[in-house]
Amino acid sequence: MLLGTHITLRARHEADVPVLQNELFDDVATRSRADSRPWRPLPPGSAQSPYAVTGPSEEAACFSVVETASGELAGEALLWGIDAHNRSAHVGVALRPGHRGRGLAADVLRVLGHYAFPVLGLRRLQLETLADNTPMLRAAATAGFTVEGRLRDAAWAGGRFEDQLVLGLLAEEWRG
Numbered sequence: 001m002l003l004g005t006h007i008t009l010r011a012r013h014e015a016d017v018p019v020l021q022n023e024l025f026d027d028v029a030t031r032s033r034a035d036s037r038p039w040r041p042l043p044p045g046s047a048q049s050p051y052a053v054t055g056p057s058e059e060a061a062c063f064s065v066v067e068t069a070s071g072e073l074a075g076e077a078l079l080w081g082i083d084a085h086n087r088s089a090h091v092g093v094a095l096r097p098g099h100r101g102r103g104l105a106a107d108v109l110r111v112l113g114h115y116a117f118p119v120l121g122l123r124r125l126q127l128e129t130l131a132d133n134t135p136m137l138r139a140a141a142t143a144g145f146t147v148e149g150r151l152r153d154a155a156w157a158g159g160r161f162e163d164q165l166v167l168g169l170l171a172e173e174w175r176g
Helices: 016-025 028-034 104-119 134-142
Strands: 007-010 060-067 072-083 088-095 124-130 146-157 160-170
Touching (some): 007 104, 016 028, 016 072, 028 146, 060 104, 072 104, 088 104, 104 134, 124 134, 124 146, 134 160
Antiparallel strands (some): 007 060, 072 088
16 A cells, blocks of 8 residues: 555555446546546446456556545546556546545645656656646646646547646656
8 A cells, every 4th residue: 555645545446446437437527528538338347447456467557545534435546558668657546526626636646656756666657637627737736747738629528629738747856
């Protein structure tokens, strides 16, 4: 387990899957803004759920986010597209609706930095988000990420194209 100020990152448990599926994946409007792939319905317990418990992978590290004080499942976090040669990875964070707006995402990003930099030995983390996702932009800035670019009309979300921002964090910029 990896401990932050307010959250703990731990391996995903089978009991987490239906909660994450219901509150994160089945929220079509939110999921469509967070994933570049079109939303498709999945039945409960589907092995194709993005939250399905799988074994370790060289390309991704998936965590459940737990609010430390209450022990309650708060969401998910992951490093994906882990590239051992270039020592980089992409970051993903999704919090359950009742856990948003409380500063947890910045703590998650700091803890993912601890995992990525001193544990995995990575050099760079990258985060992509819609340009109007003010809460994620604020959390990323708090964790030390820098906006590196804007991809105009790069994401189809809510029936229209939206700009996407690319943010990066280098190992020496991480505030551990």
